[in-house]
Amino acid sequence: MRVLASAPAKIILFGEHSVVYGKPAIAAAIDLRTYVWAEFNKNGRIRIEAKDIRVPGLTVSFSDKEIYFETDYGKAAEVLSYVREAINLVMEEAGQKKGVTVSITSQIPVGAGLGSSAAVAVATIGAVSRLLGLELTKEEVAKLGHKTELLVQGASSGIDPTVSAIGGFLYYEKGTFEELPAIELPIVVGYTGSSGSTKELVAKVRRSFEEMPEIITPILNSMGKLVEKAREVILADYDKELKFQLLGRLMNINHGLLDALGVSTKSLSDLVYASREAGALGAKITGAGGGGCMYALAPGKQSEVATAIKIAGGMPMITKISREGLRIEEVEE
Ligand SMILES: Nc1ncnc2c1ncn2[C@@H]1O[C@H](COP(=O)(O)OP(=O)(O)O)[C@@H](O)[C@H]1O
Numbered sequence: 001m002r003v004l005a006s007a008p009a010k011i012i013l014f015g016e017h018s019v020v021y022g023k024p025a026i027a028a029a030i031d032l033r034t035y036v037w038a039e040f041n042k043n044g045r046i047r048i049e050a051k052d053i054r055v056p057g058l059t060v061s062f063s064d065k066e067i068y069f070e071t072d073y074g075k076a077a078e079v080l081s082y083v084r085e086a087i088n089l090v091m092e093e094a095g096q097k098k099g100v101t102v103s104i105t106s107q108i109p110v111g112a113g114l115g116s117s118a119a120v121a122v123a124t125i126g127a128v129s130r131l132l133g134l135e136l137t138k139e140e141v142a143k144l145g146h147k148t149e150l151l152v153q154g155a156s157s158g159i160d161p162t163v164s165a166i167g168g169f170l171y172y173e174k175g176t177f178e179e180l181p182a183i184e185l186p187i188v189v190g191y192t193g194s195s196g197s198t199k200e201l202v203a204k205v206r207r208s209f210e211e212m213p214e215i216i217t218p219i220l221n222s223m224g225k226l227v228e229k230a231r232e233v234i235l236a237d238y239d240k241e242l243k244f245q246l247l248g249r250l251m252n253i254n255h256g257l258l259d260a261l262g263v264s265t266k267s268l269s270d271l272v273y274a275s276r277e278a279g280a281l282g283a284k285i286t287g288a289g290g291g292g293c294m295y296a297l298a299p300g301k302q303s304e305v306a307t308a309i310k311i312a313g314g315m316p317m318i319t320k321i322s323r324e325g326l327r328i329e330e331v332e333e
């Protein structure tokens with residue numbers, strides 16, 4: 001038997017990092033996906049084929065006749081730790097340990113703030129649980145995805161695996177979520193081309209929080225308040241123009257606060273300012289930062305903003321919200 005599952009990337013519209021401290025956040029699934037095939041194998045081992053992820057720590061030496069490959073097993077194992085933990089958790093849940101081969105292909109840039117870690121965990125949990133005959137709801141998959149991130153990162157709010165499993169547009173707070181009405185969001189995502197590790201960035205914010213709680217706590221509180229305000233604006237009966245203007249202002253404040261937490265970079269801020277100058281109503285980092293992506297809200301100006309992002313050295317992506325979260329694509333008996 002073979003099962004193919006897929007799960008989407010996400011953007012965090014408001015509230016990354018502060019969500020780790022129990023504040024609310026707003027996120028949406030987007031139309032880039034990770035695909036995972038799972039099937040039984042005969043050798044009884046867990047085999048992971050990660051087809052498009054860069055594995056660090058490879059050394060090649062060669063003479064006239066031969067090529068030698070050496071791998072830093074620690075580094076290679078670390079890169080695959082989300083997939084490994086996800087498989088282990090499903091096997092524990094099913095009370096079965098079997099030889100399973102998992103094969104991954106992904107459209108999501110890695111370490112770019114678009115939730116590749118959550119998508120790979122959710123799609124793996126979806127495929128392996130179905131293979132083992134375990135019937136999990138999307139909420140249960142989200143919870144196991146959250147556990148996976150906690151095991152690998154040490155800290156995780158759970159927002160990414162929840163959005164990836166459920167799909168759509170969500171207001172998330174401490175493990176619970178509310179589905180927000182689908183509104184057409186004229187956004188442009190800008191990718192700096194560099195990456196940041198969520199584990200390291202979350203740890204960096206934690207260090208500042210522990211060293212200067214009297215300064216960092218009010219920043220996190222402000223972030224929480226602006227997310228509540230953004231939810232009110234999204235649900236209010238305002239016309240679109242006013243809604244976008246208010247959301248844009250809140251995005252700019254959120255970016256400033258993320259910069260104050262130390263998770264922006266020059267490239268990210270360059271793309272943010274270039275977008276605003278090209279007419280975006282708001283622009284901010286999305287995800288953990290330290291590289292990766294920003295997004296801009298640009299009604300009627302999406303192509304101007306995309307061009308400005310390109311000129312500033314980034315890669316623009318015009319994406320749509322994906323209504324669908326985890327999907328079982330194929331089951332071959
Ligand atoms: N296609 C993939 N195959 C295997 N592991 C992946 C894949 N995509 C992402 N990952 C895992 O997720 C990690 C990146 O997660 P993270 O630092 O949270 O950044 P983000 O979630 O923003 O992309 C990678 O180092 C790797 O461990």
Ligand SMILES: C[C@@](O)(CCOP(=O)(O)O)CC(=O)O
Pocket residue numbers: 015016017018019020112113114115116117155156157158159160198202286287288289
């Ligand atoms: C920084 C954080 O708020 C979001 C991280 O998202 P990503 O892994 O950078 O896509 C962490 C979390 O919510 O667990």
Ligand SMILES: [Mg+2]
Pocket residue numbers: 115116117118160198
């Ligand atoms: Mg991640």
